[in-house]
Amino acid sequence: MNLQKLQTLRDGNKRVIQRYLDTLADAYTLSLMEFIATLDALEKKITQVSLLNEDILSKLDTEGIEEEILATDAYMLEIDIKLRRCARYEVRKRAASNLQVSLQCRDPNFRFTHQAPTPRNPSVRNMHN
Numbered sequence: 001m002n003l004q005k006l007q008t009l010r011d012g013n014k015r016v017i018q019r020y021l022d023t024l025a026d027a028y029t030l031s032l033m034e035f036i037a038t039l040d041a042l043e044k045k046i047t048q049v050s051l052l053n054e055d056i057l058s059k060l061d062t063e064g065i066e067e068e069i070l071a072t073d074a075y076m077l078e079i080d081i082k083l084r085r086c087a088r089y090e091v092r093k094r095a096a097s098n099l100q101v102s103l104q105c106r107d108p109n110f111r112f113t114h115q116a117p118t119p120r121n122p123s124v125r126n127m128h129n
Contacts, residue, residue, distance in 0.1 A: 010052040
């Protein structure tokens with residue numbers, strides 16, 4: 001594959017990564033299953049970008065290698081930090097889900113309802129503030 005096509009593929013995958021990160025930014029609106037599926041898809045895209053980075057480096061002329069390494073390493077570090085934040089949130093989300101299941105098992109009348117704040121329902125407090 002030529003260099004330009006590899007760079008275009010990488011740019012497209014970076015845009016998909018940003019969409020997944022935007023989705024995960026509103027994680028409190030996602031079910032645990034949706035959150036985990038999005039996180040898994042994000043990890044796959046990150047792997048694809050990493051492989052494309054290697055392919056791009058192998059096709060670059062000597063003059064462009066250092067700049068490419070600096071740019072890709074900075075991007076990959078930023079993504080790794082965001083991914084770790086998402087993983088930490090996943091642990092908390094799983095714990096909350098387990099608590100809900102535990103409470104349901106103890107009290108069959110227990111009903112967990114969580115409503116995200118909306119313009120129509122401003123009385124619901126945002127728990128992330």
